[in-house]
Every structure is written in structure tokens, then in C-alpha cells.
Amino acid sequence: MRLLAGGLVAVGALALALVLRPLPSPLVVVPAMLTAAAMWLVWWPRARPRLAAITAAAGVTGAACTLAWLADPGTAGGPSTYVHTVAVLTLITLTVRWAAVRQAVPAVGVAAISEALLALQITQPPPSGLDAVALTLFWSIGTAGAVGLGAYLRTLDRRRVEAVRQARRTQRLQLARDLHDFVAHDVSAMVLQAQAAQILLDRDPSEAAAALRAIEEDGSRALASMDRSVRMLRELEGDSASAEPLPGLDGLPDLVRRFADAGFPDTEMRVEPSGPVPREVATTIYRIVVEALTNVRKHAPAGSSVAIQVSDETGPVVVTVADHARDRALPRLPPAERAGVGLAGLAERVQALGGEFTSGRAAGGGWVVKAVFP
Template identity: 40%
Template structure:
């Protein structure tokens, strides 16, 4: 970075010395000012005032130039025009609208009127047709610089929007992972802690057993949290989503952190499912088990069924009529993504999610997901 700045300063100095040695002083001053502003102005505040200064010097040169110094002045006038267009591009692309509008308008006007140097004080002046053509060409050059700046500005805005959208999607994915997996373990820890408090005085051995199970569940929750946070700091490919192969571990943790029995029925033909429906099935089971613990703490058993139904994957969780007198989770202020997040996920895969009382008086969570999702069919 320092080398680039040194090079720009050296180019500006060399251009200034050469311009005053070969061109009319007025043109040399305006050209060197415009070149220096285009090369050295990088910060927005510096860019604004450099543009204003270059505009003032250029307009002054247009008003004061009276010819002379043969044709060596022409290239410096052209160099000044290129530098003014570069400044116009930078002002349009980088400055806030409140500053880009006045500075850009002034630069465009200075560029457009610079051909008047061939008419105002020259004797004889340039023919009107030649002057009109040069004015049109210089104006078009300025407008092209404005157009390029606007395109760059829009591209930067779209890029910033895409980055923000990606960050938002990442935050949503993190929140979903934390809710689906960590909340499952933490809710079990809460149930075990409540149970330990309930039996601590009357049955210390059972309370100690609950504390050991709390320790295992807490370590599992920390491991899940570590994996989730680690994914945010990894530049490589994302870790594959949890699927049916991790359901056994999930159900074991559920059984280890509560008294509700999980009765599992998984169709063997479901091995090798596509990643999208397999990950969705894992999330549905995790959310369903968490809801059983949170909202039906008295349930004696929960039936977890995964089966192939034609071209669909059927996932069902049904808990029986809750018994009385069991401990449950106290109400939380924020319940996480829950069924609304599951419904959004299943719908995105072309499936359907239902939840409500079943015929036996318990609660049934059911999801039907096409085994061939959009990307799998492609």
C-alpha cells in the first residue's frame, strides 16, 4: 500500500514538472491539479475537496487560456480531461449522494465547457462546428464516467446486500441449530435438575444419579455448541447436516435425560436417503422430542416412526396421554423457532407438516416429505 502511494506521488510530481516545462502555464496548472487529484485522493473527504479544487482550477484555465506554446499544450489538455473523468467516476461511485451530486455536477460542467478554451480568448477562435463537436465529445466523456460510476455504485450496493443476506442466513441457520440440538439437551438438563430437587432430601442416591446424567447431557450440549460455533469460523466446506445415522444418539440422549420411554420404528429401507430429507427428519425428531419434554412431561412413552410411504418419507412422533404429578419445564420467555421453523423447512422441501391431538388423546406430530426433492430430481 505504501509503495502504491509513493508511486502515485512520484507520477504526480513528474507530470507537474513536465507540464510546466512543455505547456502553457494555465494548462499546466489545471492538468497537474486534475492529475494529482485523480491519483492521490482516496478517502471520501479528500476526494470531495480534491474534486472541488480540480473543478475550480479547470474552469479558471478555461476562462484564462489565450493560446500559445504550440501544439505541446494539446496532450496536457487531453490528460486533464482524462483525469477529470477519473475524478468524476470516483465521486459518483464512492461519495454519499449529498456530496456526489454537487461535486459530480461541478466536474461534469468543468469537463463539458473546457473546449471553450478554443473560442473565448483565441484569435481567431475555432469554427463553431469544430467547437460544437468537441463540446459534445467532452460532455459524452463526462457522462460515460458518470454512467460507469453509477454502475460501480450499484454493484457495490448489490454486493453489500448479498453479504448482509448471507450473514442473515448464517444467523438464522445458527439459531435453528442451537434451537434444534442444544435446546434438546438443555431441556433434558432442566428436567433432571427439577427431578433432583424433588427427590434430593428423600432419595439422595436418585438425586446423585440425576446429577451424573445432567453432567453427560451438559457435555453433549457443549459438544453440539462447539460444533455449531466452529462452523462459523471455518472457511472450508460446511459440515454435513445431521441425518438418520445420528438418530440413535439423539434418542439415547432423550432417554438418558428423562423418564419418558422412546419407542422407535425406523424402516431399514430408508438407509442412504438424500441429504435434504434425512436432515429434515432429524430436525423433526429433535424438535418433537424437545416438545414432548417441554409440553408433555407426564408422557409415559413417545413413538417415533420413520417409514417410506410411496414416494414420500413419513415422520411421526406420538406421545400418550400425559400422567399427572410429573415435573415439567417452566414456561420460557422465548420458545425458539419450534413448529413454525419446522413447517417452513418441510414446506421448502415440498412436504407437509401437521401437529395436533390424536385419536388416543395424546399428541401427534407428523411430516410427509418427498424423497426426491427439487435438487435431487435435478
């Protein structure tokens, strides 16, 4: 409706101007009105695929009519010539912005010739020789401006598309890190439970059955994590969004309980922030604990003591995960073939939130992971 109203206003203004002046030749008025109509038409999204063809057709029609008018010039174009010029320049701008390059170049070239020839309609009689060349070159300044404006808008559109693409790529990488952390945690628990089940199978079948049930639970949880990640990846492609929240501080008790049941009964946790923790920080804390406990399963002897603490007594929110091996060494997971990237990814995420992340061997043995959030 806005386009229709704007078109009606433009046509009405042109008609009023023509009534107040001697009526120019139809070779001047008709192409001006057709080009003005085309200018409004191309704003319709369904017409944009044919934008270059519409611009080229308007240029050919305008140039042919101008050359025919020059063969027997009558009254100067007046307002109709100015409306025609503005319409052609608008078509050129939109074509440079939206059309494919190989289609835009010839269409803009034809429209530029048409726009330059319109300069010959503004004087009576039309100039000739060097005056005509100078006038058409001066009138072509508008074409240069329209091309520059269209190219600038095209660059902005490309940057916007690239920004969206880069944001989606970053989110995919983040989802991949999350999938690595959550699934690796559950799979490492499954491997540890399987090792325990092999030992208990002949000695205590009931305990072995409990270990197998724990494997089933961890496997289901790993599948749920993968399903959630796949749904989020689909959301990035435009599918309906999922309302399922990511785990935060409220998910730590269940996480630690499962970890303790998987062979680390001497696990303590204190979560005592004095106030609410931002969602991004809470989610990151959960991922830090997941990664730290997963590394404990991978590298620390089974049964090692683990201490987890989340507090903000000194102002910043501090999360610490520390493990210490007992005197007797129990079997642990087979060593990984290559170093993981979990801690490096967590460090980047903590730093992105303005915090500090450290990890390394403790003074009395074991390993400590610590993050401080402002």
C-alpha cells in the same frame, strides 16, 4: 503492476501523439498529464479515502489552466484535450461511486466545470459567445453520462452490501432457532431429571445420583450448543470459520438414547433411508426430532410411548414423530407461559427445502409431527 503498466501505456500514447503534432501550450499538456496520473492513482485502495479531494484538485487545476490558456490561446489541444476529458470523466464516475455524498457533490461540480471548459481547446481559434456556450453544453453530455454511470455502480454496490447484510441477518435468525431447539431439548431433560431426583433422593440415592449425572451431561451439552452458536455468530462477523459439522442422521441414536433415559423408555426409532440423504435435509430432520421430543417432554405425560421413523419407501424422505400416553399419567413439566415458535420455524425451513410439514393431534390421541422432503 497493472495500474503502472496501464499508466505508462497512456502516457506513452499521449507523448507519441504530441510528437506527431505541433506541441500545444504547457497549460494544456501539463494538466492533462496530471489528471491522467490522478485517474490511475485513485484505483489504488489507499487513495480512495481522498478520492473527492483528488477529483476536486484535478478540476480546479484543469479549469484554472484552461482559463489561463484562453487569455493567450495557441495551438489547439488535440489529443491532450481528449486524454484530459477521459481522465476527468473517469474521476467523476469513481467519485460518484465511492465518495461520500457531501464530499462528492462539490468535487464533481468543480470537475464538471473543468470538463466543460475543455471543449474550448478543441478548435482554433476558440469560439466565443453563443458558440462557446453551445460547445461547452455539448461537451457536458459526457459529465452527465459519467454521473449516471457512477450512480448506477453505487446502487449496485449498495445492493450487494444490503444482500450480504440480509444474508447475515437470516443466518443469525437461523442460529437463534437452532439454539432454541437444541438448548430447549437439553434444558427440558434437565428439569425432568431434577424432578425425578427429588422423588428418588430419599427412596433410592443411587438412582438420584444417576439423575444428577444425567443433569450434568445435559447441562454440558447445552453449553456446548451455545458455544457453537456463539462461534458461528463470530464467523458471520469475519472471524475464522469452524469446521464442526451440524448434527444429522448420525446424531439421532444418541439423541433418542438420552431421551429414553430421561423418563421415556418406551421409545422406538427406525432410520432406514435407502440412499444418502442431502446434508441440509439430514440437519433439518435432526432439528425436527429435537423439537418434537422437546415438546413431548413439555406436554406429554412422562413415560409416554414415542415412535420415530425416517424412511423413503415411497420416494420422498419422510420423517414422523408420534407419541401416545400410557394409561397411568406421571408428572410432567410445568406448562409454558406462552406458545413456542419451534414448530413454525421448522415449517418454514421444510418449505424452503421444497417439502411439506404438518403437526397435530393423532386420531387415537397423542401428537404427530410429520415432514416430507422431495
